[in-house]
Amino acid sequence: MTNFAPAASAHVPTAGTPVQRGESRWRVMGRTALPFLVVALAWEATAHAGIFPRKLFPPLEDVAGALLRLTATGVLPHHVLDTFVRLLAGFALAAAAGVAIGFAMGRSRRAEDVVLPLISIGAPIPGLAYAPLFLLWFGLGNVTAVLLVAVVSAFPIVFNTWAGVKAVKEIWLRSAQAMGADDRRLLHHVILPGALPYMLTGLRLGLAQAWRILVGVEMLAAVPWGLGWMIFGAREFLNTDVMLAGVAVIGAMGLALEKLVFQRLERYTVVRWGMMS
Amino acid sequence: MKATMERATSAYRAGVTLLLAAACYEAVARSGVFPAALLPTLPKIASTLWALLLDGTMLEHAGFTMYRVLFGLALAVGVALPLGILMGRFRAVENFCLPLASALMPIPSLAWVPVFLLWFGLGNMVAILIVFYAALFPMLLNTWSGVRAVNPLWLRAAGAMGANERALFWKVIIPGASPFIITGFRQAFLRAWIAVVGAEMLAASDWGLGWVIFDAKEFLNADIMLAALAVIGAIGFVFERLVFGSLERATVMRWGMVRTAKG
Numbered sequence: 001m002t003n004f005a006p007a008a009s010a011h012v013p014t015a016g017t018p019v020q021r022g023e024s025r026w027r028v029m030g031r032t033a034l035p036f037l038v039v040a041l042a043w044e045a046t047a048h049a050g051i052f053p054r055k056l057f058p059p060l061e062d063v064a065g066a067l068l069r070l071t072a073t074g075v076l077p078h079h080v081l082d083t084f085v086r087l088l089a090g091f092a093l094a095a096a097a098g099v100a101i102g103f104a105m106g107r108s109r110r111a112e113d114v115v116l117p118l119i120s121i122g123a124p125i126p127g128l129a130y131a132p133l134f135l136l137w138f139g140l141g142n143v144t145a146v147l148l149v150a151v152v153s154a155f156p157i158v159f160n161t162w163a164g165v166k167a168v169k170e171i172w173l174r175s176a177q178a179m180g181a182d183d184r185r186l187l188h189h190v191i192l193p194g195a196l197p198y199m200l201t202g203l204r205l206g207l208a209q210a211w212r213i214l215v216g217v218e219m220l221a222a223v224p225w226g227l228g229w230m231i232f233g234a235r236e237f238l239n240t241d242v243m244l245a246g247v248a249v250i251g252a253m254g255l256a257l258e259k260l261v262f263q264r265l266e267r268y269t270v271v272r273w274g275m276m277s
Numbered sequence: 278m279k280a281t282m283e284r285a286t287s288a289y290r291a292g293v294t295l296l297l298a299a300a301c302y303e304a305v306a307r308s309g310v311f312p313a314a315l316l317p318t319l320p321k322i323a324s325t326l327w328a329l330l331l332d333g334t335m336l337e338h339a340g341f342t343m344y345r346v347l348f349g350l351a352l353a354v355g356v357a358l359p360l361g362i363l364m365g366r367f368r369a370v371e372n373f374c375l376p377l378a379s380a381l382m383p384i385p386s387l388a389w390v391p392v393f394l395l396w397f398g399l400g401n402m403v404a405i406l407i408v409f410y411a412a413l414f415p416m417l418l419n420t421w422s423g424v425r426a427v428n429p430l431w432l433r434a435a436g437a438m439g440a441n442e443r444a445l446f447w448k449v450i451i452p453g454a455s456p457f458i459i460t461g462f463r464q465a466f467l468r469a470w471i472a473v474v475g476a477e478m479l480a481a482s483d484w485g486l487g488w489v490i491f492d493a494k495e496f497l498n499a500d501i502m503l504a505a506l507a508v509i510g511a512i513g514f515v516f517e518r519l520v521f522g523s524l525e526r527a528t529v530m531r532w533g534m535v536r537t538a539k540g
Contacts (some may be wrong), residue, residue, distance in 0.1 A: 032376045039377065056395055113290035118298060120517050124509045128478060129487065132494035133502050133536035136315055205464070212385035216475045219387065227390070235391040247388050254383020
């Protein structure tokens with residue numbers, strides 16, 4: 001199947017390099033760890049060389065110390081939890097609306113013509129540009145943050161679902177119809193599996209987008225708790241170690257979302273259906 | 278003939294949609310449910326926009342923003358395109374770069390704003406670096422997966438027909454990967470566009486569309502905000518429709534990689 005659809009089966013980049021044949025697990029781990037070791041060493045060397053003030057360019061042990069201190073006092077977990085709840089609420093809204101709109105656009109020319117101008121105008125306006133407006137309209141707080149996250153992360157989901165539905169090969173549709181598939185079967189057995197790699201890409205991008213915007217929103221909206229606020233607040237006191245610890249936690253959360261949610265989903269669906277290996 | 282008819286219908290429908298949306302907004306704004314300062318009417322926004330365009334401030338803001346976006350984007354493409362192709366072709370490069378990219382990618386570019394502010398101070402440098410960071414990963418990962426997604430059968434067929442490395446690269450790999458690369462470029466631009474506004478808001482640099490919007494909040498000038506939003510949307514729309522649309526038509530659609538929907 002992949003032979004027929006090299007361009008249609010969007011290979012979604014996975015975190016970490018794929019296991020190559022005949023490689024032991026240790027070798028793979030070593031191979032993955034090597035670039036990080038190189039970068040960490042370069043960082044340490046720069047930090048200890050004393051070119052930059054330690055306050056601005058802290059060595060990794062300072063960052064790790066800040067991370068431990070904040071976790072032990074319970075400040076960091078509280079920030080993480082608040083950020084996480086906001087993210088989930090916004091993303092759930094966006095996923096439901098985005099997939100529905102994208103599907104409608106991909107299947108019907110009329111829906112495409114009606115929705116595309118609105119989406120095309122909305123999408124290039126960065127979500128953060130709405131932030132001050134939303135703050136004026138909905139006030140400070142979670143409503144603004146969640147709504148912004150939802151609006152912004154819906155766009156990639158719509159676009160990718162749309163592209164995926166359109167990228168389903170005409171010949172697959174026609175052969176399914178020739179074999180007597182009705183509309184429902186066509187949707188379930190041809191269009192949905194065919195569009196799924198794109199949809200998953202869209203959901204991933206949407207989640208990443210939600211993640212990105214959330215951090216910015218937290219900085220702008222001055223919410224009492226949240227990782228974005230923690231980083232931005234640390235600037236006032238030149239706490240670069242707290243900032244970098246926060247950035248690391250943000251990266252780890254994003255990576256965990258990707259690994260735990262999407263790769264699992266992908267394994268159960270697209271890979272099993274043979275859309276990609 | 279049929280194609281032009283369809284295009285006319287598309288344009289007509291798009292026009293009707295936009296008119297309807299505008300009418301809805303105007304009705305809500307005039308109904309007086311929300312204070313006029315928070316939800317200005319369309320003529321008010323238009324006159325504000327016109328005034329700002331006439332005295333040149335809006336153009337200057339837009340110019341600063343465009344400069345930051347295009348500079349950062351050009352840097353990102355310049356790094357990501359060759360690196361992505363190398364990653365797709367050579368295992369060693371992939372093994373080194375992919376773990377790093379996977380670890381850095383989930384960190385939102387805006388999370389670096391406070392750090393970069395400390396390191397580089399206020400100014401263009403922060404905004405350009407944020408744009409670079411935001412645009413780098415979609416470009417890199419799409420190029421990489423595009424090169425990897427090229428059907429090995431095509432490569433072998435071209436090899437069997439006597440294509441050398443160079444012909445293989447230009448005639449098979451690049452066209453084969455181009456839908457991915459163009460998607461990557463498109464996404465890179467969108468992300469850069471998001472990042473620049475955020476960076477301008479947070480790094481308060483006196484010029485730039487993001488700064489205008491954020492500054493207008495202080496004085497409850499919703500009309501200035503919406504006028505700046507319209508400019509941002511217009512620039513984005515022009516890029517999305519004209520630049521990427523024609524790019525796609527000139528490459529992937531002509532090569533038959535993506536078809537337009539029918540019915």
